[in-house]
Amino acid sequence: MLKGKVAYITGGTKGIGYGIAQALLDKGMKVAITGRSLQAAEKAAATLKGDRAAILALESDVSSLAAEQNAIAAVVQQFGQVDVVIANAGIGHFASIENISEAQWKETIDTNLTGVFHTVKAGVDPLKQTKGYIITIASLAGANFFENGSAYNASKFGLVGFTQAVMLDLRKYGIKVTTIMPGSVATHFNNHTPNDADAWKIQPEDIGELVVDILQLNPRTLPSKIEVRPSMPSK
Ligand SMILES: NC(=O)c1ccc[n+]([C@@H]2O[C@H](COP(=O)([O-])OP(=O)(O)OC[C@H]3O[C@@H](n4cnc5c(N)ncnc54)[C@H](OP(=O)(O)O)[C@@H]3O)[C@@H](O)[C@H]2O)c1
Numbered sequence: 001m002l003k004g005k006v007a008y009i010t011g012g013t014k015g016i017g018y019g020i021a022q023a024l025l026d027k028g029m030k031v032a033i034t035g036r037s038l039q040a041a042e043k044a045a046a047t048l049k050g051d052r053a054a055i056l057a058l059e060s061d062v063s064s065l066a067a068e069q070n071a072i073a074a075v076v077q078q079f080g081q082v083d084v085v086i087a088n089a090g091i092g093h094f095a096s097i098e099n100i101s102e103a104q105w106k107e108t109i110d111t112n113l114t115g116v117f118h119t120v121k122a123g124v125d126p127l128k129q130t131k132g133y134i135i136t137i138a139s140l141a142g143a144n145f146f147e148n149g150s151a152y153n154a155s156k157f158g159l160v161g162f163t164q165a166v167m168l169d170l171r172k173y174g175i176k177v178t179t180i181m182p183g184s185v186a187t188h189f190n191n192h193t194p195n196d197a198d199a200w201k202i203q204p205e206d207i208g209e210l211v212v213d214i215l216q217l218n219p220r221t222l223p224s225k226i227e228v229r230p231s232m233p234s235k
Helices: 015-026 038-047 065-079 102-112 114-130 150-173 204-215
Strands: 006-009 030-035 055-059 084-087 133-137 176-182 225-228
Touching: 006 015, 006 065, 015 030, 015 084, 015 204, 030 038, 030 065, 038 055, 055 065, 065 114, 084 114, 102 114, 102 150, 114 133, 114 150, 133 150, 133 204, 150 176, 150 225, 176 204, 204 225
Parallel strands: 006 030, 006 084, 030 055, 084 133, 133 176, 176 225
Antiparallel strands: none
16 A cells, blocks of 8 residues: 655654654655755665665755755655655754743744745645645644743644644645654654663654554544654653
8 A cells, every 4th residue: 555655754864754764665665854964864864774766865954945845856856756745854942931042943943833834835736646645743742831842832832733724725635634743752852862761752663653554544534633652651
């Protein structure tokens, strides 16, 4: 069912995007991954397991609409189509409203919210051709606010609302839209280095498995918003 289909994944150099890329490759899909530098994207692509011809590494900063349009055009040129767009790229700045800077606010919104708008906007036309799928990676921080989270919460609450409205806009074209809202995932997020103490967290490959399950659901069914969290709390 997924074999031969093409996915475009923003922020696939590490963490959740990388885990999704590997899971889709394992199902016989072709994948394009992006990062802010071509070097990082190519380095990550080289470590993905699978048919080399099924993997494309691209540089694109999601804060630029033109960059996202160019990246998706490159995917269509290389693989002929786009079936799945995963808007995953994201960052976090965490500080109280007294301390968070304008630059940190802007980078958070430009990446996590406007960046997803750019990715989705660039993906709509090719996805109309394939009656494809858009998945955005939001967060439980898109439904639960916390101290020092003003910029991140604003970006993720916004992203959840954005994705649900887009889901209603695109359903009529046969394009499905889902937002995944993970809790703690063992990634490099916020300068973290994954380690043994992260064993209780969701692992990136688990989000990959979830994406595969979503894509393989009976097409009459659309899980529009999914909260996912570690089954056991941290000790
Ligand atoms: N980890 C968690 O606990 C958790 C929980 C809920 C939601 N999330 C969300 O999951 C998504 C992925 O994060 P992660 O946890 O996997 O973190 P990560 O390991 O730090 O990976 C982030 C990815 O996003 C890319 N990226 C960042 N800014 C970008 C930009 N402007 N343009 C293009 N790519 C960009 C990075 O690529 P380069 O650095 O190579 O540019 C990297 O590939 C984010 O949206 C995050 O908010 C994470």
